[in-house]
Amino acid sequence: MNKETENLRKEIVRISGVNPVKCMRCGKCSATCPAYDEMEYHPHQFVYMVESGDIEPLLNSKSLYQCLTCFACVDRCPRGVEPAKLVEAVRLAAVRKQGANHLKADDIPALLDEDLPQQAIVSAFRKYSK
Template identity: 40%
Template sequence: MRLVLKRQDDLLKKVEEISGENVFACYQCGKCSAGCPMSTEMDLLPNQVIRLLQLGANEQLLDCRTIWLCASCFTCTARCPKGVSLTRLMEGVRLVLLRTTKEDQVSPKEMEKEFLPQVALISALRKFTT
């Protein structure tokens, strides 16, 4: 594993613009990862998502499952000592992907298997589709 570092901040800039957050305000204490309810399901820890943004490791970041597992529960945001909203940054990364690839992460068909409350359907469509 070796990452060649070079300035590659197009993704970073877009994510910061969408989220209104400063990625470099994060000092990588890991408190977000320590409390994330979804961390057991994730391939990258939440703090690593920010780390890859800081490093400009865009490919590794855009490939991860983590951003699609974030449930926008705001636990990380509520406890971040630096007041960084990782919840917003996650949304920023998701939106960059959705907007650029135009690929939905879920189709209404997949959600037809059982009877679901509307609030679940609408929220999922909002978060996972373009």
């Protein structure tokens, strides 16, 4: 692992408060995930890839925005690893880069829709931009 990756890994671990080494690779997070089929990288892969420093593919993956943050994986993980918090931290690492906002204010009018609660838009805006 080069120094830059190592620093990124440490940063993600620190932001998330998740210790990926606690994972025993049971896959219950991915078994429980309702967004599994939408995701390129699945919750258990997030944990393993952060642990092994293979973070670059995660930063560029759409999976970051497909996680519903429903916390089912956090609730059911038998080791208390809390994968959703790790996904969140990787997402933060991505959107905090200059110009990397996933959702910009200008995008919002196009997304408006009668059935969509405004709260969801506010929440998404907070989540996907810095």
